[in-house]
Amino acid sequence: GAVVSQHPSWVICKSGTSVKIECRSLDFQATTMFWYRQFPKQSLMLMATSNEGSKATYEQGVEKDKFLINHASLTLSTLTVTSAHPEDSSFYICSANEGALNTEAFFGQGTRLTVV
């Protein structure tokens, strides 16, 4: 199957700082990528849809000014958590679909963010 890579795998940052997480499709082009957040022992919650060359679409309740998404190329989407606070500590996972719509989703390995 296709490979989606996230970087970093884990990061610790101080409150008030910003953290950037990268999501790359390694062997295919993805016009759309998705960002999820998962708190401990909970399910994955869709945060936003990252669209190549246009603005991201955010799910209800997700602050677009806090979670900045940039999809500058067909193989890279970035999520920046701005002015991070301890409550932003979570596991962030991206996914991408290979090819056209209605194809299988592939997930990155996730990024564990801890804000201290």
Place this chain on the structure above:
Amino acid sequence: ELKVEQNPLFLSMQEGKNYTIYCNYSTTSDRLYWYRQDPGKSLESLFVLLSNGAVKQEGRLMASLDTKARLSTLHITAAVHDLSATYFCAVDRKGGDDKIIFGKGTRLHILP
């Protein structure tokens, strides 16, 4: 709004036993996924079910889909300890946007 409900949310079972995890969803969908997640890890794709009556099997796991009932099952046969993990079903939100909505997950603990 698409909702995905799994049950049970937690399951502890003995090795060698059979059990089924259920996944109901509220609206029509293009496809249904089953994933496995180990602690601290991302998702491992188990099955993608596309059509009514679809049945897929891999080892001790078998998934089925009934689109009319909006129900999928993940059946575990003769469970072994290595199958301990959290299992998620997820549904592709119909409408062509490829968004996937997840159930709450089933934490499976298999006792040796």
